[in-house]
Amino acid sequence: EIVLTQSPGTLSLSPGERATLSCRASQSVGSSYLAWYQQKPGQAPRLLILGGSSRAAGVPDRFSGSGSGTDFTLTISRLEPEDFAVYYCQQYGSSPPYTFGQGTKLEIK
């Protein structure tokens, strides 16, 4: 089973700042089968990034994904008030289970 470790656990930033979230895998995630989700309290997760770097439909271009192998990054170029939420990465490249990271909470400073 591939273990995903997200860092930091909590990130405190102000609107307008740049956010960089990390997701590290315990072994290579083949062909960048890595997704990022945003979840707000009381809501279902929302898919942001697929395949490591492809934005899902309707996702603003301030969200970008990068990385390969075992190290992946989600960058939010300029934070908007609605971006403060919990972010999860998920790998789906090897055999099941298609594990999630433990999440990074992005909070307003």
Added chain:
Amino acid sequence: QVQLVQSGAELKKPGASVKVSCKASGYTFTDYGIIWVRQAPGQGLEWMGWTSANYGNTKFEQKFQGRLTMTTDTSTSTAYMELRSLRSDDTAVYYCARGGAAGDYWGQGSLVTVSS
């Protein structure tokens, strides 16, 4: 627009079973699989399994093997997740999502509470 609408909250006793439904609309149901993910109170996301919409193929998180059944009814575009032998640590919000492994559209979630 794509929508997945799940069944309502359930309260179950330990040892019982629960069956959650997920009715899809706005797309061709048989073109996509359905994944099931759960989230215990205050915790992160846990991938449970995937089912194809029309061929009955499934993939499971091994910890649920023997307790989890995922089915679909193509005539009503509805997916079902049944979890048996419930324990208190099965208390969670259960989500369905459209996809093969990652989910691009999600249901609103179904709270299952297991308590005596």
